[in-house]
Amino acid sequence: MAVISGNDEAAVLHGPRDLRIEQIERATVGPGQVRVDIHGVSLCGSDLHYYADGRNGTNSLTQPTVLGHEGFGVITEVGSGVSSDRLGERVAIEPAIPDGNTPLSLSGHYNVCPSVLCFGSPPNHGLLRGSVVLAAPFAHPLPDSVGDDVAALIEPLAVAAWAVARVGSVLGKRIAITGAGPIGLLVLQTVVALGASTTTITDVAPSRLAVASALGATHTLRSGEDALPEAAFDIAFDCSGHPGAIADAARSLGPAGILALVGVPGRAVADFPIGAVQRWELDIRGCFRYGPSAFVDALALAGSGRVDLAALVTSSYPLSEAAAALEAALTDPTQLKIVIDTTSQGPQ
Template sequence: MQALVLEEKLRLSLRDFPIEREETVGPHDVRIKLHTVGICGSDVHYYTHGGAGIFQVKAPMILGHEASGTVIETGGAVTTLKVGDRVCMEPGIPDPQSRATRMGQYNVDPAVRFWATPPVHGVLRPSVVHPAAFTFKLPDNVSFAEGAMVEPLAVGVHAAIKADVKPGDNALVIGAGPIGLVTALAALAAGCARVFVADVDDTKLALAAGLGPITPINVSREDATAAILKETEGWGVEIVFECSGNARAAAGVFDPLAPSGRVVFIGSQQGDVAYNVGKAMVREARVEHVFRYAHVFARCVAMLSSGAIDVKPLITRRFDFADSVRAFEIAASAPPGEVKMQIELPQ
């Protein structure tokens, strides 16, 4: 059975991979036939750079971790799912005995096994075995495409929780990529009255403006801080979400921040970021950091089903599994206006 394999930096192949024949269903597991898998920025970074920080690809690895599919086999102790259920999957499996997991912070468990993070294989393949506890049934009104968006949406919802959003807050989201836009949606759903989104891509900013009470700011033509202070009568925003991973943008997070505001760093930085302690101190700013998510998948599914959040506009292109290599080549070129690309597997 074919899988999309990162053989080495800048070399992908669709080929038979033995992992499909090695995975057995334990009593608390389910086997899932994959339907839709999103292309994440981390997948692309592994493809273009051969690694990300401490995670380096040292052997062929299957890519993909944003996924939905159908249960085709269940373990003997599974009672919450049955064959035929449509599901999405939380891709990280923590060690239940670790201290972080026992504290409820399983996302920062150093022993967590996360799909498509070396040396753990991803899910751009026909099927996968996964714990039922980290597999979530999709309501009838949530599509496979939306189900595959739960994983990135979980990052935004986790960020909104970390930001302690209060009804009527104003927020700035730096970066209009997939994570920036799901964060904007999560901030609005959590109670923000208005969200500013800053980027340099007019197409993405136009898409953002159609998602709700969102004010786009093209920072190649306009100073974001000046625009925000003008719109908020000099007060600023209560929350800044840094989703761009751009060092220059990250260095300016305190400038548009209101007194007692909160800053949440989400975007992965490739190097050290300047941190102006003085600007943070005079605002008594609270700074938070996000690493993936914890305890939010069920919330995300519920919000998609209720209509509280609509991720469909963010899905800008779909590819057949047979075109997976080309899909990654296109994603790596970062075409303007593209937000979330997805790959659909044969059914």
């Protein structure tokens, strides 16, 4: 197949709060790969950290990098070994791609394989550009029922689906969730869809708790004002990364409970109830991005309407206003998910 060369418009981060719309060279499509023309990208907390501080956790911006890892688009070119039937397919992009031949990949743990390269993790360019090239199996076909306005959110939903897969069945379980940001709200919807008996969710922001109630939370608690009841839950998901919330989530578990760590812990948890872990046989499970089946599960949840992604989308911006979108996400606490519509030319 002929290689389409040229440039793509991209949102390139040069340093803290220095985002520029520039032309970057299009990658060529190799064997087993596809080109996806990007149609939409939603912003994530990690994009905000890179934009505001030039760093996220232990990773820093060392050279100009295209941001974004939550995206969807349409396949416009296929490499050798990929069926031409896939041309024109709408796809959600699984952005963290391993070397599939490592022992960890082959044993089903590709998400924690050090070989993984993730779009939008500096220095790897992200999805806020005209097109990307990736391994064909990581471009997941989107059902028609998932509209363009929400399709980028399949990625954060895959994070939630993987976290829930990590704890096993939630059917009939009493669930606590600390943090009602986008991931907490998606974990909430996923466990409700899968038959949790009760759901209790905490956050500092009343506006987020109101969304949680509308999405089916049984109870909402304002962090700092009300504490989670102790020994009252079967499974707790920390979706905040806040040390105090992680300790509260652990204390909220009854015997044989499971603590799922989904948020990125900001620092050490000083008052973690380690004695309860031993005495009550609590399990602590880390949840990192998405393992095998998480995207397929997310597409099933969204495609069937059991998870409402539109409830999380609070704004949309064109690519030319990506910096304004990032500023809005940083400064406006009522924002949940902002989508950059890369097909839109005009102002908001």
